[in-house]
Amino acid sequence: MPKRRDEMVPDAGFRSYYGQPVIKAPVWHEPHMPVYLYLGGMSGAASMIAAMARVTGHDRLALAARMAAAAGAGVGSVFLITELGRPERFLNMLRLFKPSSPMSVGSWTLAAHGGLTAIGAASAVTGVLPAIGDAATAASAVTGPVMAAYTAVLLADTAVPAWHEAMRELPFLFTGSALASAGAALMLTTPRTAAGPARAVAVAGAAAETAAGMLMARRLGLAGEPYRLGRAGRLMRASRMLTLGGGLLATMAGRSRALTALSGLAITAGALCTRFGVLEAGRASAADPKYTVVPQRRRVAAGDLASVPGRCRPATKP
């Protein structure tokens, strides 16, 4: 393998089969997968905002949040279905509920969340059955945070080192990004005087996303290298700057429309860069056998071999 000058961890001198990958890279496409990650997260956080806004009497903000939550879940579902190799079979996702599969858990969560947010938005727009609409929005405050967080488990529950090793930070990176995304979307779609809580959410989300990203980079070591190199590195750096810049602007965005637009767009672009960057880092992490082989070789050398304690042999299907 060619050595890289900016390699952070010393070359452990590993061997490979002609430099070929050991694991398969994720087959998920751009823009489908990362855009779904963005929309699903935005929708999840927006539904939480909608519920809180309704309870605290921010009715204008609640309306916008209900619309954003429903739109994010609806459009996100379309991206997710077109991502499938056999889109016409998307209903097979609901063939069974399988706790060992984060995608199964996610599909059911999305189905519930999509339904609830659609009811909430339809009721808010038409004025029909307001009690049902309120109840649906309140319930979506439960599905929403799950929507924003499950996608981190979806990625971490793979053999891709940059994702699997990031199982602690990815959920906070994604929920932080979801908060920032929803805050930004609502800043852009709500009159400034009514958007105060949205700006606060955007600032908090941008701060959380930035902190989680920095912690992840610091803790991961070799497994985190793909987040710093190549296209993934450029996307993650762009995300950091856009999110930080947009978050800082959001603290003063209440003063003008221009500041609001600038801040909201920067945060949105930053959140998108995060999602595209994480997918790209996963691909790079799978493509170079170093990331798979070196940590495993270290375990072998240390005599600390992997095992699966406490798990019995699975039952055979009759």
Add this chain to the structure above:
Amino acid sequence: MAERMGFFTDTSICIGCKACEVACKEWNDVPDDGFVFRATSYDNTGALGADTWRHVAFIEQDGRWLMSSDVCKHCTHAACLDVCPTGALFRTEFDTVVVQSDVCNGCGYCVPACPYGVIDRRERDGRAWKCTLCYDRLRGGLEPACAKACPTDSIRFGPLDELRARAAERVERLHADGVTEARLYGESPDNGVGGTGAFFLLLDEPETYGLPPDPVVTTRDLPAMWRWAGGAALALAAGVAACFLRRT
């Protein structure tokens, strides 16, 4: 329940004829995987994938030429099966792992989940494919096509317990003959995937053959992942609540 069946691939007697690759393709009607000269070795299939269910690796070293026919490991704890959301992947009565192509909707989740890089999505078809350990032949009382076609019996098929005993004897014999580098790969039920249904006798480190030296089923850590995600979800809810309560 039938006995657990598997493969023992003894690479010390593989001659690299690729009869296994051809027999597999013909029996299972696997489409071609491209006609590419890779210019690295005698290997012209490169890696396991949707259209390559047996892959013969060639490694030229000083004084010897390693050949090994790779295949799906049919893990005891199979990540592909664990993460499959539709139930298309299932465990058969032979304790093998098989994709039901009429159920698979091509979500692609099994692909990055496999710690060996075996299963893949066939893009022109949209579904995931891999070795079935010739499920149809097994049900008919036949051995898998690759094992049947192997002229040196490098690929042995049978009840896993028998294969393990046989493999232990073979390693002992090779060690006695001075082939001290011979070692088994994947056979231990204590490893990170609970032992593989298809295991190997190798003459070098696994990574030389493109195999991971200490693979782990990713779902082993799933409870921890959900705990961290649960914490993040609660933090999100608390964060939103704080933003409103501060201002009202």
